[in-house]
Amino acid sequence: MKYYLRPHHSLCIQFFCGNGYSPEFIKNMQNTINTLDKYDPLVYLTDKCDIICSTCPNNQNGKCISDEKVKRFDDNVLKATSLSTGSEIQWKTLRELAKKEIILKTMLPEICRDCQWLNICTKRNRADDL
Ligand code: SF4
Numbered sequence: 001m002k003y004y005l006r007p008h009h010s011l012c013i014q015f016f017c018g019n020g021y022s023p024e025f026i027k028n029m030q031n032t033i034n035t036l037d038k039y040d041p042l043v044y045l046t047d048k049c050d051i052i053c054s055t056c057p058n059n060q061n062g063k064c065i066s067d068e069k070v071k072r073f074d075d076n077v078l079k080a081t082s083l084s085t086g087s088e089i090q091w092k093t094l095r096e097l098a099k100k101e102i103i104l105k106t107m108l109p110e111i112c113r114d115c116q117w118l119n120i121c122t123k124r125n126r127a128d129d130l
């Protein structure tokens, strides 16, 4: 199985604390996080709907209804981590890269500006939390 991941989800996963768009979304998010952390698979960076989006109500026929916004988040993450769409990378390497280059540099408000969850995530934006 290929694990496709939108780059900005490398951040969302690290800040996940049980909130989400629907019960199904939350369950899938938790299962996905457990799988990634347990098996550390190769993930494929994509600018399309991914394993997290698969149960999201905002995924309409395979396209995010906020695609313009989330593509901006993705581009910001790719720039900060020097990765690109189509890259393959081990999950834990991606997780640590996003942590080092974005989270520990407290760049979240810049990277995810105007995300509806930003207040929740920035409250947890402390290195010793993650
Ligand atoms: S602010 Fe939004 S995009 Fe950024 S990590 Fe949190 S949920 Fe994800």
Ligand code: SF4
Residues within 6 Å of the ligand: 006, 049, 050, 052, 053, 056, 057, 058, 059, 063, 064, 065, 066, 070
């Ligand atoms: S809001 Fe969009 S990018 Fe985020 S999980 Fe849902 S479909 Fe995917």
